Amino acid sequence: MTRLVIVGGGHAAAQLAASLAEKRFSGQVVLVSDEAQIPYHRPPLSKTLIKDPEAPLPELRGAAFYEQAGIELRLGTRVLSIDRARKALRLSSPEGESELAYEHLVLATGAKARELPQAPIGTPGVHYLRTYAQAQALRDALPQARRVVVLGGGFIGLEIAATARQLGKEVVVFEAMPRLLARAVSPAISDFLLETHRQAGIDIRLGTMVDGLDMAQGRAIGVIAGGEPVPADLIIAGIGATPDVELARDAGLDCDNGIVVDATMATGDPAISAIGDCTSFPHPAWPQPLRLESVQNANDQAKTLAARLCGEPQPYTAVPWFWSDQGEARLQITGLWRPGHESVLRPASRGNGFSVLHFDGVQLRAIESVNSPVDQMAARRLMQAGQSPDKAMAADPAHPLKAA
Ligand SMILES: Cc1cc2nc3c(=O)[nH]c(=O)nc-3n(C[C@H](O)[C@H](O)[C@H](O)COP(=O)(O)OP(=O)(O)OC[C@H]3O[C@@H](n4cnc5c(N)ncnc54)[C@H](O)[C@@H]3O)c2cc1C
Known part of the structure; x- marks a missing residue:
C-alpha cells in the first residue's frame, strides 16, 4: 500500500x-x-x-x-x-x-515567525505568536503586564494590540513603514485602521524603527526607539x-x-x-x-x-481571500490589491461599514471590506465567476453588487 x-x-x-x-x-x-x-x-x-x-x-x-x-x-x-x-x-x-x-x-x-536578531525566540520578556504553546505563554503573561509594546503593525501585531487594549492594557505599536499594513492593504484601509486603533487608545508610532532592546538581568524590559527608551512589561514581536x-x-x-x-x-x-x-x-x-x-x-x-x-488533477486557480479581526473591526479581503489599481469607495447599505473595490481597467481585482460582509461576499462571488460590477454602480450602496 x-x-x-x-x-x-x-x-x-x-x-x-x-x-x-x-x-x-x-x-x-x-x-x-x-x-x-x-x-x-x-x-x-x-x-x-x-x-x-x-x-x-x-x-x-x-x-x-x-x-x-x-x-x-x-x-x-x-x-x-x-x-x-x-x-x-x-x-x-x-x-x-x-x-x-x-x-x-x-x-x-x-x-x-521572523525573529529579532537581538531577541531570538525564548528571550525572557519577548513573545512571539505562531503556535498554541506560544499563545498559552502570552495568555499567562498578559494579566501581569500593564504596558505592552508591540513591534510591527502587521495583521498579527495589530490583532494582538487590539486584544491587549480590550483587556485594559496600555499599548504602544511601533511600525517602521509610514503606514500600517503597507504591503498588504490599500492606503484607505491603513488610514481607517490607524484611526480606529488610535481612537481605542492604542499609541501607534509609524515610521519608527526600534533600534534595540533594553535588557536587565537577561530580561527585556523595554525597547529603544528613535534613540528614546520606552519601558515595557511585555514585548510582542509581530515582525512577519x-x-x-x-x-x-x-x-x-x-x-x-x-x-x-x-x-x-x-x-x-x-x-x-x-x-x-x-x-x-x-x-x-x-x-x-x-x-x-x-x-x-x-x-x-x-x-x-x-x-x-486521487487521479483528478486540476490547476490551482482559487481567488485568494483573507480576514482579520481587530477589535470591533472585521476586515475581509478578496483578491490582491496592488498600487496602481483604481479604487472605488462603497459605503455599506446598513451600519457604518464600507468596502473599497479595486479595478484594473474594468476588471475587479480586489475588494477590502470593513464590517460589510454582504458586499464582501457578493464581490467574492463575482470574482470567483470572473465577473466585475460597473464602477458607478459599485460606488452606490443602493445598487446590489452584480455583474456589469
Ligand atoms: C496568530 C495568527 C493569526 C492568524 N490569523 C489569520 C486570519 O485571521 N485569517 C487567515 O486567513 N489567516 C490567519 N493566519 C495565517 C494562517 O494561520 C496560516 O496561513 C495557516 O496556518 C497556514 O497553514 P499551513 O498549514 O500552511 O502552515 P502552519 O499552520 O504554519 O503549519 C505548519 C506546521 O508544520 C509544522 N512543521 C514545520 N516544520 C516541521 C518539521 N520539520 N517537522 C514536523 N513538523 C513541522 C509546524 O509546527 C506546523 O504545525 C494567522 C496566523 C497566525 C500565526
Whole structure:
C-alpha cells in the first residue's frame, strides 16, 4: 500500500488529510507534526484565545476523525531531514531518532515567525505568536503586564494590540513603514485602521524603527526607539513570518521565497509535493509567483493536491481571500490589491461599514471590506465567476453588487 507522509500539523496538513479521507484515498496516510497538539485553528491565537484563560484548544477536527479515517498522527515529532534517493525521513521525537519511509511526501511546513536578531525566540520578556504553546505563554503573561509594546503593525501585531487594549492594557505599536499594513492593504484601509486603533487608545508610532532592546538581568524590559527608551512589561514581536523551507532546501528542492511548486502543487521531485504558507506558486491572475499566508490558501491548495493524488488533477486557480479581526473591526479581503489599481469607495447599505473595490481597467481585482460582509461576499462571488460590477454602480450602496 502506498504510504503518503504529510510533514506539518497546520491548516494545510489537516485539510489534506480530510480531503484524502473524503476521496477515499487508497494509501496509508501518516501526519508528522513537531507540535504536541492535533491540528488546530491558528487565527484565534491572536484574537479570542489570548483573552480567555478557559479557552480550549480550537481543534480543526477531533481526534476521533483521524482515528476513524485511519490517519496515523505522529505528534511532537520533528522531521530532521529528507533522503530523496532512499525516500526516507529522519525523525526526532522524545523517544529518540528514527526513520520513516514514504512513497509520496507532502511538505506542509508553513511559516515561521521572523525573529529579532537581538531577541531570538525564548528571550525572557519577548513573545512571539505562531503556535498554541506560544499563545498559552502570552495568555499567562498578559494579566501581569500593564504596558505592552508591540513591534510591527502587521495583521498579527495589530490583532494582538487590539486584544491587549480590550483587556485594559496600555499599548504602544511601533511600525517602521509610514503606514500600517503597507504591503498588504490599500492606503484607505491603513488610514481607517490607524484611526480606529488610535481612537481605542492604542499609541501607534509609524515610521519608527526600534533600534534595540533594553535588557536587565537577561530580561527585556523595554525597547529603544528613535534613540528614546520606552519601558515595557511585555514585548510582542509581530515582525512577519518567513516560509519554512529548511527541509526542502537541504534536500535540494528549488526554493525561492517558498518551496517552488507548479499549479498542481508538485515540486521538481515527482515524489514530493508542497502546500500552504511554505509554497511559492503560479496563479493565472498574477504574472509573478505568489506566496500567501492565509487559511483559504492552505485549504484550497490541500484540496488541489488531494485531487491530483486521487487521479483528478486540476490547476490551482482559487481567488485568494483573507480576514482579520481587530477589535470591533472585521476586515475581509478578496483578491490582491496592488498600487496602481483604481479604487472605488462603497459605503455599506446598513451600519457604518464600507468596502473599497479595486479595478484594473474594468476588471475587479480586489475588494477590502470593513464590517460589510454582504458586499464582501457578493464581490467574492463575482470574482470567483470572473465577473466585475460597473464602477458607478459599485460606488452606490443602493445598487446590489452584480455583474456589469
Ligand atoms: C496568530 C495568527 C493569526 C492568524 N490569523 C489569520 C486570519 O485571521 N485569517 C487567515 O486567513 N489567516 C490567519 N493566519 C495565517 C494562517 O494561520 C496560516 O496561513 C495557516 O496556518 C497556514 O497553514 P499551513 O498549514 O500552511 O502552515 P502552519 O499552520 O504554519 O503549519 C505548519 C506546521 O508544520 C509544522 N512543521 C514545520 N516544520 C516541521 C518539521 N520539520 N517537522 C514536523 N513538523 C513541522 C509546524 O509546527 C506546523 O504545525 C494567522 C496566523 C497566525 C500565526
